[in-house]
Amino acid sequence: MVQNPARRAALADAAIEVLAREGARGLTFRAVDGQAGVPNGTASNYFAGRDHLLHETARHIHHRITPDPAILDELLRAPRDRALVTALMHELIRRITADRPGYLAMLELRLEATRRPDLRAQLTRTIRDDLEANIAYHLGEGLPGDRETVVVLYLAMTGLILEHLTLPEVLGVDGLAALIDTIVARIVPAA
Structure with a gap:
């Protein structure tokens, strides 16, 4: 090779x-x-x-959509509160929107994984590991909420991303920022 x-x-x-x-x-x-x-x-x-x-494509997608450490460092100068989580979710949407093909390719891989057990096992490990890393990061940074908060936020944001990238007219692009604010306000505790 x-x-x-x-x-x-x-x-x-x-x-x-x-x-x-x-x-x-x-x-x-x-x-x-x-x-x-x-x-x-x-x-x-x-x-x-x-x-x-x-x-290898799945692995490369995760590399492409990894947050820029400089942007994270800048965001993490803020107090560890709901406003910071909101800013992090806005950054997530910005990053995913900027690499629309990367996220759409990941959706295709998820669908293909329903037919390919080896790919399913690999994607399950990768996505589970990413989720666990996100939970550890959230808790380690002292952001508000617990493990369940991060899981519910992950599920809500995943759904929002799916709608935004595949059928943006369903929710409308104009209301995207307000939806992110609402998701975080409803899921993440104030303190």
């Missing part, structure tokens, strides 16, 4: 774009090569098979 990290990342980015646009059935080595603008056969030199491509 070829080990050029920059090319592997470019191929994973191309796979994300293909997944977001064509869905899992459209994710082929040829489609990835075409999206990346590389000769046919390049992706198959980097990924052992379709399952490997799916797994």
